[in-house]
Amino acid sequence: MSAHGCPVIIGGGAAGLMAALCLAPRPVVLLCGGTLGFETASGWAQGGVAAAVGPDDDFALHTQDTLSAGAGLCDAAVVRRIIEAGPWAIDFLTRLGADFGRHANGTLALGLEAAHSRRRIVHAKDATGAEVMRVLINAVHAAEHITIREHTQATELAVRDNRVCAVHAATPAGALSIATSCAVIATGGIGGLFAHTTNPLGATGTGLALAARAGADLRDMEFVQFHPTALSCGLDPMPLVSEAVRGEGAVFIDNAGTQFMNGGDLAARDIVARAVAAKYAANDSVFLDARRVLPEKFPGIFATCRAQGIDPATQPVPVRPAAHYHMGGIAVNADCESSVAGLFACGEAAATGLHGANRLASNSLLEAMVTGRIVAQAVSGRTAEATGAPPPTRQASRHAPVVREVCSQSLGIYRNAPELEAAVARLRPLAAQSDGALVALLMAQSALRRRESRGAHTRADFPHTDPAQATSSTINLSGLADTGLNA
Template identity: 55%
Template sequence: HLIRLGAPFDRALDGKLRLGLEAAHSRRRIVHAAGDATGRELFSALLAVARRTRSITIMEGATALRLVVAEGGVVGLLAVLHSGVFALPTRRVVLATGGIGGLFGETTNPLSSYGHGLALAACAGAELADLEFVQFHPTALDTPRQPMPLISEAVRGEGAVLVDEYGHRFLAAIPGAEFASRDVVARAIANQLAAGHRVYLDARRRLGQKFAKRFPAIDAACKQAGIDPAMEPIPVRPAAHYHMGGVAVDAEGRSSVGGLWACGEVACTGLHGANRLASNSLSEAIATAAWVAASVAGTSTGRQWPRLPAVFPLRPDPSPLRQLVSNALGIFRNGKALREAIPTLLPIAVGETATADPALVALLIAIAALRREESRGSHYRSDFPGREAAALPSRLTLCTAFESAVALSWQRSERSR
């Protein structure tokens, strides 16, 4: 389907799709475009199709502020453009807003990706699922640049290895080594860094001078930082990368709120469980978008002008929260840090500052992380390192999250007296 839409996937000399190997996969099954620029190439192809489609109107620069809900269903959308706030009457809204990486101090995501769609859905009353599962990619380029350039797992798929400053392969004793799942590799690297070591991805032996041709975007990012991957190892560290949790949806992408669908990273379809496999996110986004489109097409387009609220939320700014979120919701979590973070986030989340919506999303994730007293997939609790026998999903709404946060805040204030 993507090829028909113009996506230029890489091919071998015989014309067949070139397949790559990535972490936790048992064989080569990953397709790429322009070497290591798959996302950019897919975006360009899909955007070109959207611009040619007469039934699609693209409003560049517009930011959704709130969904307007009446009698359990969506009736409109409030948004802001440079000309001001405006309302769109509609009974059908699809959220496809991406992830939450911008809440963290170190991320591969755009810094503005704070969980915008989660805030919209939560404030509309939608049920949210598995929010505690945040994936940290093991190998982001360790430089001050933000967002951090991603050093794709495909580099390890071509034979690169992870070493410390002495050249020691510290993953060699772990099952799967460099191809272990992302949570395992990320924790191993984080432990090395915490012990005062540096961590590098060494591609010199297996790729050498072929690196620039095979991974042109990564090569350019490294050279911009003064590193030549053909001649020296690449410094890496984990960074927030993907959110398995999201708006709880059914097989057609429908949320618990009438007229509201979600697909892509903002949705929780359950396809990724607690620990997404490399490169499965684009496949999920394409597949679920088709299901959502079919579902939306079969519903009413009735309109009703929404009533505008008296107060509009400001354009969000997650930057003041990043240190707090990184400390409480990073690779290693514990109940003490979570119980301290939640009462701090609550008054910000219910306020009227630009940090309110990002704080709301962080609060929801923290509540979910505190409730899951086990370690599973990307969610690791140092105070509960074991895994329960039953893999139970988690569910919450804005109302239940606020109830938990208020109770924790009250307990904290009582103890401080």
């Protein structure tokens, strides 16, 4: 199949694969930085897919839980649209062969996670992401309309008159240029920019940098969700201990073995992460007491712990917060199109308005599925003309150790103006040639501008939520023109 003029999808996680599948029968090119399915955050997701499919649940309840977690910044229309597609997403995956947990009577066995008012987490034990990716990858490999380009890293989006006209990429065989007027970014999140993360280390916001350098607006870049229960065992990235373990009865304890959450072990993630971080700040440690949890419910998590010399069935599990999910990303409209014509984004790379200031647990795989379909529907109505390939690609250098240090010091759970200003000063000289430094700079600038605490963004110097700031923030390179980043 010729790639000339086809829509180009950048990213091989759940959102990118869904977009590619839903574009059938239209030919599409799928670019994947490594081997398809290898080290994607989608594949590492443990908890499941949130969907209002239980007998005591409905769309209104799921919507309200999502809005409450989002701390005033969710787009209510987007929330309703995605939540109401939940049953479709589960049915789609089931028809592809996903083996979700079920009761003896065949009904879905639903899990409970933080800030959900009902059991609504559809799961495959503690490896739901891997199961979702398994069936999506099988379907993509079987799809004749998809050309898969593995080990192909997008390096630049060519734009003329604010319209996409080509995608440049690096391959083992050399540079590649694909002329197209429809490009989709589905590259995931930014957790790899932090020293403590549950994400693949390659999750450094490359898609966000591509979009920013192409002139696109980014939204809510300051909102980073820290998962409170990453396994503290010296591994990098840190293994995740799913929130669902607490949903089955695990509780937090400190060094003295005392429970300290006062029954709030399943509060919203930002609340729990701050409580855990406060313990560490006071020179205490935090453990998850899962001794009452049945090991067969979480075989992967228990096996990971045991491989590190920790048996959750008999001893507390050491945990600490780690960067886990980015609510911000490429600003998109209802069709998941950015401010650059023909440039779309879906999944974690997009800021759709679903998550607001704080993502509700397990809404991410749901969003990946639904926004992948939305993108496909929008792109299907476009002509992907081959408009020619412009100038050579930028060879971006890496500054990973410096960026991880800066993000961890200045963009962690607690932030303040002096540290954010110091981060901007350190990142600014690196951002012209480093995608990670550029993304971190945009995050720091956004965090500096939001002079309040809201959801996952906590300013120690502005500890209260300001009702006047209950709006999403937008940033782009034009606001940083003095940095030379457009060069």
